[in-house]
Amino acid sequence: METDLRLESSLWIGNKRYRAVLTGWHFKWTEVDKKNAGKKTVSVPVAEVVGVEEGRVEILPQKSVEDTDKDFTVFYVKRRRSGGSCGLLWSLGRTQFSCPSRVLRDQWIKHLRTALKTHSPLRPHRLLVFINPFGGKKKGREIYHSLVAPLFELAGISSHVIVTERANQARDHLLKKDLTGFDGVVCVGGDGMFSEILHGLIGRTQQEAGLCESDPTVTLQPCPLHMGIIPAGSTDCVCYATVGVIDPVTSALHIIIGDSQPLDVCSVHHASSVRYSVSLVGYGFYGDVLVESEKHRWMGPLRYDYSGTVVYLSNRSYAGVVQYLPADPLLSSPRDKTRCLSGCSVCSKSTERLFPHTSDSGSLYSSHFSQYSNDSEGEWVSVEGRFRCISLTCMSSSCARSPLGLSPSAHLADGTGDLILVWDTHPLNFLKFLHRHTSTQDQFDLPFVEVHRVKAVRFSLPEGREEGGHEEIGQLNCRIGDEERECVDTVSRNGSQQHLAQSVVGREIMNEHKMVTPILCGLCCKKTPTVSVWNCDGEILPFTEIFCKIHGQLVRLYTRGIEDGSAMNSCSQGSDKSKSRCILYE
Numbered sequence: 233m234e235t236d237l238r239l240e241s242s243l244w245i246g247n248k249r250y251r252a253v254l255t256g257w258h259f260k261w262t263e264v265d266k267k268n269a270g271k272k273t274v275s276v277p278v279a280e281v282v283g284v285e286e287g288r289v290e291i292l293p294q295k296s297v298e299d300t301d302k303d304f305t306v307f308y309v310k311r312r313r314s315g316g317s318c319g320l321l322w323s324l325g326r327t328q329f330s331c332p333s334r335v336l337r338d339q340w341i342k343h344l345r346t347a348l349k350t351h352s353p354l355r356p357h358r359l360l361v362f363i364n365p366f367g368g369k370k371k372g373r374e375i376y377h378s379l380v381a382p383l384f385e386l387a388g389i390s391s392h393v394i395v396t397e398r399a400n401q402a403r404d405h406l407l408k409k410d411l412t413g414f415d416g417v418v419c420v421g422g423d424g425m426f427s428e429i430l431h432g433l434i435g436r437t438q439q440e441a442g443l444c445e446s447d448p449t450v451t452l453q454p455c456p457l458h459m460g461i462i463p464a465g466s467t468d469c470v471c472y473a474t475v476g477v478i479d480p481v482t483s484a485l486h487i488i489i490g491d492s493q494p495l496d497v498c499s500v501h502h503a504s505s506v507r508y509s510v511s512l513v514g515y516g517f518y519g520d521v522l523v524e525s526e527k528h529r530w531m532g533p534l535r536y537d538y539s540g541t542v543v544y545l546s547n548r549s550y551a552g553v554v555q556y557l558p559a560d561p562l563l564s565s566p567r568d569k570t571r572c573l574s575g576c577s578v579c580s581k582s583t584e585r586l587f588p589h590t591s592d593s594g595s596l597y598s599s600h601f602s603q604y605s606n607d608s609e610g611e612w613v614s615v616e617g618r619f620r621c622i623s624l625t626c627m628s629s630s631c632a633r634s635p636l637g638l639s640p641s642a643h644l645a646d647g648t649g650d651l652i653l654v655w656d657t658h659p660l661n662f663l664k665f666l667h668r669h670t671s672t673q674d675q676f677d678l679p680f681v682e683v684h685r686v687k688a689v690r691f692s693l694p695e696g697r698e699e700g701g702h703e704e705i706g707q708l709n710c711r712i713g714d715e716e717r718e719c720v721d722t723v724s725r726n727g728s729q730q731h732l733a734q735s736v737v738g739r740e741i742m743n744e745h746k747m748v749t750p751i752l753c754g755l756c757c758k759k760t761p762t763v764s765v766w767n768c769d770g771e772i773l774p775f776t777e778i779f780c781k782i783h784g785q786l787v788r789l790y791t792r793g794i795e796d797g798s799a800m801n802s803c804s805q806g807s808d809k810s811k812s813r814c815i816l817y818e
């Protein structure tokens with residue numbers, strides 16, 4: 233196949249002559265009329281060619297075509313380091329070539345187009361795009377139409393665009409509507425929007441496979457459609473942790489060339505409900521921050537800093553029982569100081585382990601999470617006490633606020649999650665822990681912090697305080713439309729929490745046929761709450777006792793993981809995907 237696609241000839245760029253070669257994997261050009269010393273070859277991996285057009289074409293700032301019959305234009309991925317983040321920024325490179333004849337020009341175009349079809353089989357042809365016009369700084373529409381749509385058009389991708397009019401529209405569409413012909417689903421928004429398409433696609437896949445997704449014993453079916461994220465939210469943690477930068481053009485280019493990164497997903501179960509998380513399942517501090525921040529959505533992305541400070545000052549800890557099933561310590565550790573980068577060897581090796589050629593592992597679980605045993609793969613460990621926060625993350629969960637993330641050595645696709653337990657401690661110690669997230673200092677090297685690599689986690693309240701008890705935990709302020717209602721209900725574990733459990737939809741709660749949004753539970757209350765809430769990738773969960781299970785590589789994103797900026801000089805263009813990139817960062 234390689235010999236068929238090979239093409240070599242002289243080509244001109246402006247008035248300079250180049251020797252151009254297309255081999256199976258690369259398109260290279262070297263200036264010929266130049267002394268050897270200064271000779272420079274530009275080498276573009278065919279898989280990173282975005283498009284090949286007849287004539288002299290420009291895309292930005294506006295499309296223009298000069299339809300000459302001896303010229304062609306090649307668009308490809310160009311990289312540069314990014315200021316604050318660890319990944320690489322991608323932009324659209326463009327070179328206009330001139331040929332001595334039209335025949336040769338047509339031959340180049342044909343060969344290049346065939347080569348890129350052959351070498352990037354996962355390039356999407358048709359995408360379903362959901363834009364949240366209200367996410368982050370409310371720029372979703374503008375970002376898509378000015379930066380992304382022209383690139384999709386250049387790459388020959390046809391998109392069906394839906395600007396959402398309500399929360400959960402994207403999820404419901406994916407659960408119910410015809411998805412025939414789409415290669416992938418893209419969301420333009422933040423983590424909340426990603427969560428919608430995650431739930432929609434996982435739910436749809438299980439429905440079609442005839443599986444009951446809320447049954448924790450079921451081995452879920454991996455989703456056939458790829459997911460893409462064009463970042464336009466407040467935290468954009470999933471994008472940051474999987475691409476390494478927050479940049480709509482970089483993300484659009486990863487989608488166009490059909491990059492593919494598997495991702496672990498955590499299912500969170502309570503009774504017959506299930507939710508999914510890829511980033512944070514957090515109780516205590518992160519749950520309280522989320523509840524507080526819902527009151528201040530008008531602040532935009534700043535709401536998290538404000539709410540974080542308010543919650544920090546309220547100095548709370550919560551009692552609980554945490555049980556976890558450790559992952560194999562021989563495979564990796566959350567404290568091994570490695571980072572999961574593009575081509576990570578730990579994730580690559582896990583693929584075979586996660587998808588052995590055997591069928592469903594059978595019934596692992598009986599009701600109320602009591603007899604879980606995973607083919608005798610290790611024993612459950614149980615700890616009880618008071619915690620500042622409990623966090624479970626399937627990935628590093630890095631974001632601009634914390635560039636290495638909640639667990640810097642977590643892997644995107646190794647089938648495990650990292651459980652971080654922060655025991656009750658002096659407020660200044662807790663501040664030290666939080667502050668370490670903003671630097672390269674090890675947040676786990678503190679006596680009140682534990683981190684475990686796990687396959688499953690169970691959380692329950694200490695005996696005598698079980699869910700369903702009648703202890704009052706505070707009051708709930710609600711908003712009905714634009715109107716804020718003060719303390720419409722008294723929250724008790726038996727009353728409201730159970731009631732909410734039946735009716736919470738995303739961030740909105742159906743309460744006695746009225747749409748209400750919980751905006752505060754705790755801070756305004758006379759009593760200090762004895763239970764917190766769970767934060768599931770930025771959504772409040774309406775239940776306290778949960779069972780979590782990590783599903784290795786359940787979904788695929790159009791990305792390749794974080795490219796290592798420090799290795800940039802070792803290749804002229806592009807990265808060697810076959811090379812292991814699990815490197816030491818200290």
Ligand SMILES: CCCCCCCCCCCCC/C=C/[C@@H](O)[C@H](CO)NC(=O)CCCCCCCCCCCCCCC
Pocket residue numbers: 423424467468469511512518521522536537540541544629631633634638663666667669670767768769770771
């Ligand atoms: C002294 C400085 C301390 C800075 C501490 C920074 C810690 C940052 C850790 C970031 C972890 C992000 C995890 C990602 C979760 C996402 O799936 C989810 C959906 O978008 N986001 C949130 O739930 C939103 C969660 C947002 C959490 C923000 C916490 C901000 C804390 C600020 C504390 C200030 C204390 C100041 C005391 C005087």
Ligand SMILES: Nc1ncnc2c1ncn2[C@@H]1O[C@H](COP(=O)(O)OP(=O)(O)OP(=O)(O)O)[C@@H](O)[C@H]1O
Pocket residue numbers: 363364365366367368369395396397398399400420421422423424425426428464465466467468469738739770
């Ligand atoms: N048209 C809409 N009107 C109101 N809410 C919407 C609409 N479309 C989507 N949503 C909801 O808005 C919520 C927030 O959206 P999104 O995640 O895009 O932005 P964000 O919250 O600012 O960012 P992040 O989640 O990264 O913090 C999501 O949970 C989503 O369900």
Ligand SMILES: [Ca+2]
Pocket residue numbers: 496625626627642643644645646647648649
């Ligand atoms: Ca993982």
